[in-house]
Amino acid sequence: MTATEATPLLGAPVDSERLLRKGFFSPYRRVLLATFLLSTTFMFTATPIYYAYRVFNCQEYYKDPAHPPYEGSGDACAVSAIETGTARDITVMVTLTTFSATLNLIVTTWQIKNWGLRKAIVNQTFWPALRNLTQIYATLVGGRQGIRTMQLTQLITILGGGAGYMLSSNSYMAEVVAPAERTAAFGVLQGVAMLGVANGYIWGGLSNDFFGLSAPFEITFCLLVASTLFTALCLPYIPPGGYPTKPTLKDDADSVFAFLHCLRVFLPARYADGRTARFWGRPLLAFGAFWSVMATSYVPLMLQLTATNQYGFTPGDNGFMMSGNALSRAAFLTLAFPRIIARGRAAFVRRQAAEADSTPAGGAPESQDQPPASALAATPKTPGAGFDLAFLRCSILVDGMLVGLLVFSSRPSHIWAAALILPLASGTAPAAKGVLLEMVPPDRKSDALSAIALVETAAQIMTVSLYGALFAALSAIGRANWVFVFNALTAVLSAGVLAAVRLPGGALIQK
Template identity: 35%
Template structure:
């Protein structure tokens, strides 16, 4: 009979049993059940569920907001013009479509502008409160914001638009960017480096799935009941998200080293800005060089988000103005777009990253094998260094990387970021030729396959930074995305309004595709540091110069 091996939970004396076999078997079964429960209800899955719940709540109001603004702009138009007495939709006019695009653009700019400041404030909350209470602060304040939107829907007209746009300032302290920053920061410290990019994608996928179902439910609630019902439902869901975060979200991640070293003062508040700059690396030969990879990576991601960030709004605006889509049609469109993107990031993206790294590292390894020097090695221990004339070691030993912790697939992650922008530009370009409603659906359902650049960029960014700077690195890349979203919603909203006045709104798609290609070109100037090099900070280089 096979005897179950003891583990760390097995009693030393067997609880009175002579050989301790029965208690060992019972303990082994209990330990196995505990491991299964831990895998299902572990911190990572609780974080993914929090992302799904929050994005679901946010998505409920996204489709109705555009329809609400169209109704309010329609009411404003007919207060200064003769009443509508024809057949069909009285709001289907070029002037109303242009006015709606302008007001939605202002709303998007206000939201994104608030989100930029929200990143700094929420990042500071994470350092002083931890992930759990930082998350709760974001959900509670978002509940307050949606309550003001209920008031704006009730009042309507120009006053309703002003209430919507002005109360977005609540997002400075608590907003959607903040809760995503909390969850990404938590994941970055929970997950091993080799799996970090894939888990970033899974988190983004769960967020997109929540957004998809939120889009669908929001459109149905607005069509079946009234336009206020989606906002009222979102308010109660924000309350539920706050309670969930307070009870189940992990209180801390990792060993807290990153938060201790990142600082909590003014320098810690603005630390994300300092990440995006050139950094010095010491080559294997001892030469120190500057690497600008983070600068060009940030610029490439900025252009990529700038090109594609307006696509969901653009598809809705274009379909509404050209094909008379309502809330249900736009709800199905955004549901399909977000659902396909969520499934892609949850299921396909991790497999693409895994298979791509095997392919990419295989090529890289074979190339390095041909050019490797058999005698070269990096000194690890202090006694491996030659002493100087005074008998002192001239520099600190280089820490050998742990193969299990080292993310050796960062090169493919960067490769993936580049070519995803090419696919995005191609789909966006052909979307400009849509002449039927089904073609808009097709474009909306193909665009998700160009996603994945954001989680891959987070993986590259966190791997290029020391462990203590990873929370600030995530804040930095999120800050870049928020800034690009701010500009794209403002600029392309005005571009769409101008093209709508010319009765050629489809030209906006071609502008989006052009910026995506520019981002693809810029990303080729971002490269990984040379092999066997070591990053040195400013204080390290100053100490070495003194020695």
């Protein structure tokens, strides 16, 4: 039977087999290719836009009659007031972006549930194309008007943007791979996204250096149009989940708030065997993931600001540095991460088998009142899934230790080294997603991915607000490097919370 908008995904095993099919241009590879293209597109202006804010603040600074025109041979914009103003304006922009990204996740979840994944991901590039047109205008007018235009147009991200596209990509990946392959697939997906990020950083920075401030934004507009066409024509159709028939008006109204309802996966759960203790693994995982994002998400921006303000990096320099960072992360996630997970799980299974063999067979007799076997079945469905949790704890702790060392940086080579070495401790985000999916039933995997995305976005909002203000304040007193100490302490806090997370020891009552 041909799939239609009214065909439920869970009721179409033939379509499920088609999605899991391997091949040169399989759904799995198409999702990876779309992710690479979208990541390149969204990162193309990442470095130029920070440079644009510096140029705009420089223009405003010298408009003031109290500041005579610069007549030296160095960088006219290397002034403390300009650097502080740039950091402040970037913080406002990123705060608006992350706030809009939160609402974008709500809109995207509604679209996935009502329109299907393909239409949802198409919207994530259509609206940013319109935003880029306004940013092209901002680069032409410059000054305070250009700053305000770039800041306010971030609100267009509510309708489509990077947060929604990553949620859609992760949801696609959860559908096109087998359950045992999900953790590794999430890592590969993030690694491919990092390849796109590196590509965007390199060519975005070079286009700014060679063709001017407006060029990266003009090229990005063309890439967004191409991305919209590719996702619309090449990604597989997956019908809206959870609706056997066309949604009613009441269903539509309820589904607008479904993204907030999905947070219920983080509530403490009861065990099906009747024990009084509740399972707190999922809320603790959410709390630990929140603090891990707080510890790591602002570091790339701080590296760029430190490199620009202290060592005079140009957009091209920053582009190469961040592309190196992204390539290092991509290499780790696509090549090392899946192998670490596979071998770690195998070792974990061997250790469990050895422990089981060493346990005496003649134990206590079984209770006659024992609950059914289905109620006592362990919730983790993947052998060795406990290793994913161990990796998650170690990853954020090592990441925090490496970030803390940046407080001692005193030369450009230290920033370059940090950009290349820090990604070798990545893998926290895909590991967290993999662990969470081991704690929920298959029919709630979409809600689980949406919920963890909301937690991560909320953490990004707080990170930008907190560390943006902190970085600006420390820059004003010439101690910008101290901000990395706070990042390291936050990572230690996250590792402490994750140390308390356990996988469920039995079947849970799902509400």
